[in-house]
Amino acid sequence: MEKYIFYILAFIIIVFAIASVTSRKMLRSVIYLLFVLSGIAGLYFLIDYNFLAAIQLTVYAGGIIVLIIFSVILVHHIEMELEIAKTSKQLFVGLSCLLGLGLFLTTIYTHEFNVVENYNTITTSDIGLKLLSYEAGGFILPFEVISILLLAAMIGAIIIAKGKKLSDKNDDTI
Amino acid sequence: MISGISIYELLTVTSILFFIGIYGFITRKNLISILMSIELILNASVINFVIINKYLYPDMLQGVIFSIFIIAVAAAETALAVSIIINLYRQINSVEVKDTELMKY
Numbered sequence: 001m002e003k004y005i006f007y008i009l010a011f012i013i014i015v016f017a018i019a020s021v022t023s024r025k026m027l028r029s030v031i032y033l034l035f036v037l038s039g040i041a042g043l044y045f046l047i048d049y050n051f052l053a054a055i056q057l058t059v060y061a062g063g064i065i066v067l068i069i070f071s072v073i074l075v076h077h078i079e080m081e082l083e084i085a086k087t088s089k090q091l092f093v094g095l096s097c098l099l100g101l102g103l104f105l106t107t108i109y110t111h112e113f114n115v116v117e118n119y120n121t122i123t124t125s126d127i128g129l130k131l132l133s134y135e136a137g138g139f140i141l142p143f144e145v146i147s148i149l150l151l152a153a154m155i156g157a158i159i160i161a162k163g164k165k166l167s168d169k170n171d172d173t174i
Numbered sequence: 175m176i177s178g179i180s181i182y183e184l185l186t187v188t189s190i191l192f193f194i195g196i197y198g199f200i201t202r203k204n205l206i207s208i209l210m211s212i213e214l215i216l217n218a219s220v221i222n223f224v225i226i227n228k229y230l231y232p233d234m235l236q237g238v239i240f241s242i243f244i245i246a247v248a249a250a251e252t253a254l255a256v257s258i259i260i261n262l263y264r265q266i267n268s269v270e271v272k273d274t275e276l277m278k279y
Contacts, residue, residue, distance in 0.1 A: 002176050002177050002178060002179070003176070003177070003178035003179060006176055006179050006183075010183075010187045013187065013191060014187065014190055014191065014194070017190075017191055017194045017195075017214055018194055020198070020210065020214070021194055021195070021197055021198030021201070021202065021207075021210075021211060021214070022198075026204070026206070026207070029207065029210065030210065033210050033213065033214070036191075036214065036217070037213075037217065040217055040221060043221065044224065046176055047175060047176055047224065047225070047228050048228075049224060049228070049238060051238075052224060052238060052241060052242070055242065055245055056245070059245055059249055060213075060217075060245070063249060064213065064248070064249060064252050067252055067253065067256050068206060068209065068210065068252070068256065070256075071206055071256045071259055071260060072206055074260060074263070075206070075259065075260065075263040075269050076269075082202075082203070082204055082207065083203045083204070083270065084201075084203075085201040085202075085203060089201065090201055093197055093200045093201050094197060097193040097194075097196055097197045098193075100193055100196070101189055101190065101193045104189045104192075104193075105186060105189060108182060108185045108186070108189070109182060113181050113182075113229065113230060114230060115175075115180070115181055115229050115230065116229070116230065116231075116232055117175070118175060118232040119175065120232060122235065122238065126235060127235060127238060127239065127242075130235045130239060131239060131242075139239050142243060146243055146246045146247070149246070149247070149250055150246060150249075150250055153250035153251075153253055153254055154253070156254055156257075157253045157254050157256075157257040158257075160254070160257040160258055160261050161256075161257035161260050161261060163261050163264055
């Protein structure tokens with residue numbers, strides 16, 4: 001049963017990823033990306049990482065897609081069709097991507113993985129304890145660094161999207 | 175782990191996803207589409223972290239925690255990139271890559 005669910009999910013992911021990078025309508029390609037991200041969340045549910053699947057659904061499918069849709073609506077006419085690359089370039093890039101894919105797959109399939117049979121579930125509290133532990137192997141420092149990074153990115157995004165320097169605004173009003 | 179599915183099939187899916195992302199990154203001519211292709215590439219790498227953690231080292235948590243960090247960095251990167259794109263559109267009225275010659279504030 002799980003096997004067939006995996007094959008359906010993989011099919012959805014790959015087909016919609018191809019549609020997302022080749023579609024000429026901008027908004028449609030964003031929606032195809034949403035399907036890809038939801039399929040990936042389904043994959044996480046399938047291998048029992050519920051917390052990651054929830055993060056994937058809220059941050060990617062909920063947050064980033066809405067952000068991209070907003071930027072598309074702000075800078076495009078909805079009906080506008082995208083400029084497409086030259087056919088020769090598309091063919092060349094496609095062929096080199098297939099070549100790289102072949103290289104990857106031969107490397108993967110010739111390598112012997114020591115797979116451990118297991119069906120244990122990782123709970124959210126395990127992840128939280130690991131993130132906040134300051135003993136050996138704990139992740140408290142990267143956790144704090146990420147929080148500072150998110151704050152800095154938020155302030156930077158607000159200032160850049162505002163456009164003008166803050167001091168110029170006062171000059172305009174005078 | 176998924177019963178009946180080996181690690182090879184999962185890694186095949188992520189490799190295909192990664193190269194679809196690279197294809198879009200090179201052939202697209204629009205800044206927002208390039209951003210979306212970067213999302214595909216990052217997602218492929220996150221799935222790889224999770225799968226290798228689950229199949230090879232099931233008692234560890236490193237893969238899960240690193241994928242949470244990757245998702246956080248990707249969210250920050252997308253927010254910044256979208257704000258840069260909106261600012262650029264205000265200045266040159268276009269988001270095509272070939273028009274983006276002006277990088278001075």
